[in-house]
Amino acid sequence: MDIESHAESQDQTAALRVIGQELADLCPLNLEIEVKDDRFVVTGRGLPESAQADSAAAKILSKIWKALIRHDPATDLIDWQLKSVPFVRTYFQADITRSDHLRSSKRTAANDLPEIYSLGERLRIVGRMVHAKGGELIRLTKTLNSVAFEYCDRDGSVHSEEYSAEDLYRIQREFYSQRETGGESLSIR
Numbered sequence: 001m002d003i004e005s006h007a008e009s010q011d012q013t014a015a016l017r018v019i020g021q022e023l024a025d026l027c028p029l030n031l032e033i034e035v036k037d038d039r040f041v042v043t044g045r046g047l048p049e050s051a052q053a054d055s056a057a058a059k060i061l062s063k064i065w066k067a068l069i070r071h072d073p074a075t076d077l078i079d080w081q082l083k084s085v086p087f088v089r090t091y092f093q094a095d096i097t098r099s100d101h102l103r104s105s106k107r108t109a110a111n112d113l114p115e116i117y118s119l120g121e122r123l124r125i126v127g128r129m130v131h132a133k134g135g136e137l138i139r140l141t142k143t144l145n146s147v148a149f150e151y152c153d154r155d156g157s158v159h160s161e162e163y164s165a166e167d168l169y170r171i172q173r174e175f176y177s178q179r180e181t182g183g184e185s186l187s188i189r
Contacts, residue, residue, distance in 0.1 A: 012137050013127030015040060015096045020120030021103065022091075028119065029084050033140040038093040044142075045084040117165075122147060125172050126163075135159070 012035070019033065019040060031044030115121055122142065126149055130137050135151035138158065142148075148162035163171070 011093060011097075013124060013131050014100050015091070015093065016123035016127040016137075016140070017120045018096045018100050018103065019089075019091055020118065020123035022099065023089070024119045026087060028087075028142070030141070030143045032142075033123075033137075035137050035139070040091045040096070042089045042091065043087070045086055048083065048085045121172070122165075122168055125168050125175070128175060129161075129171065133159075 016033070019042060023031065023042065023044075023046070026044075026046030028044045028046040031042055031046075034041045119142075123140070126140055126147055127137065130149065130151045133151065134154045138150040138152055140147065140149040146162055146164050147168060148160065150158055150160045152158055
């Protein structure tokens with residue numbers, strides 16, 4: 001991989017984290033990110049802006065969690081889906097870089113393990129997996145329980161993979177334990 005495309009795949013990892021952080025307040029039920037040159041086109045379904053304005057994402061998620069415990073989860077999920085609204089966002093690499101620099105002072109300490117259940121961290125882990133394989137992200141699809149993605153490898157071949165939330169958690173733990181011991185590679189499928 002040449003230096004320019006190596007830098008691009010590192011930028012994709014940061015870009016995915018920033019996109020996840022910026023979309024977290026929407027509490028997306030699902031989303032799709034498509035990479036087109038220097039932009040990331042994101043579509044999905046999330047909470048309506050009125051629900052976002054009424055309370056913080058943490059409060060909303062807490063209410064949803066409590067509702068799932070007390071009620072039939074299938075009914076509550078359907079209700080949440082019915083209340084969700086579609087969204088479309090386009091992020092340009094230059095804007096993502098600026099936002100990343102602004103957010104850098106708020107990041108956790110280097111030894112702290114980021115919260116895997118945050119959208120930004122889930123997307124970041126996917127970026128790291130694609131980067132570890134020497135690939136360039138083409139498309140990413142996230143549902144409540146999994147993340148699937150397509151990427152182009154060094155030879156131009158397109159690959160597709162899907163991981164559950166549990167798989168992403170395991171991969172994140174592996175990555176950070178290797179980082180602490182000085183290891184560089186992830187043991188990804």
